[in-house]
Amino acid sequence: MILTDKQILEEIEKGTILIEPFKRSSLGTNSYDVHLGRYLATYRNEVLDARQHNEIDVFEIPEEGFVLQPNTLYLGVTLEYTETHAHVPFLEGKSSVGRLGIDIHATAGKGDVGFCNTWTLEISVTQQVRVYHGMPIGQLIYFEVKGGIENYYNSKSNAKYNNRTTKPVESMMWRNEW
Numbered sequence: 001m002i003l004t005d006k007q008i009l010e011e012i013e014k015g016t017i018l019i020e021p022f023k024r025s026s027l028g029t030n031s032y033d034v035h036l037g038r039y040l041a042t043y044r045n046e047v048l049d050a051r052q053h054n055e056i057d058v059f060e061i062p063e064e065g066f067v068l069q070p071n072t073l074y075l076g077v078t079l080e081y082t083e084t085h086a087h088v089p090f091l092e093g094k095s096s097v098g099r100l101g102i103d104i105h106a107t108a109g110k111g112d113v114g115f116c117n118t119w120t121l122e123i124s125v126t127q128q129v130r131v132y133h134g135m136p137i138g139q140l141i142y143f144e145v146k147g148g149i150e151n152y153y154n155s156k157s158n159a160k161y162n163n164r165t166t167k168p169v170e171s172m173m174w175r176n177e178w
């Protein structure tokens with residue numbers, strides 16, 4: 001089941017959901033709008049290697065915006081820092097963003113119970129499009145969980161994306177054991 005606006009507010013009151021900064025106007029019927037943070041990043045190498053640490057170059061979106069190019073993977077970040085202690089948060093697109101040909105995640109929309117951080121966005125575009133920091137970029141929806149949890153994301157020793165940051169975080173696949 002997906003949390004409604006009233007339930008999201010109740011969970012915020014209880015402290016099981018944190019969204020920072022929080023604006024009442026960003027709360028939808030059953031979602032919360034997140035915004036594009038100040039930084040974008042691209043991978044330094046053209047050929048990525050799933051076994052290696054692929055380094056990124058981070059840059060700031062200027063006030064006049066930045067034109068995203070097709071055929072380039074950009075990592076973005078939400079302005080919002082979130083904590084979700086008792087639900088499964090999902091990052092979803094927004095129709096108005098999709099209609100500009102902007103994808104905000106590449107297969108990975110799910111968060112984990114215990115995830116505490118800004119969200120990294122895997123951005124790709126169909127045609128050139130200028131984006132601005134602070135623009136609405138996606139929405140979070142929250143699912144109720146069934147059953148107890150043994151291994152919260154924020155206490156998992158192998159949780160790779162829980163170090164608080166305002167910048168996009170590159171793939172940490174190289175830390176997986178396989």
Ligand SMILES: Nc1ccn([C@H]2C[C@H](O)[C@@H](COP(=O)(O)OP(=O)(O)OP(=O)(O)O)O2)c(=O)n1
Binds near residue numbers: 106108110113115153
């Ligand atoms: N577009 C996304 C999707 C998820 N996350 C965050 C929320 C998740 O709780 C965390 C880890 O996501 P996954 O479980 O999909 O990633 P991995 O399985 O690769 O990482 P880990 O091994 O740390 O679970 O990353 C994110 O910042 N941006």
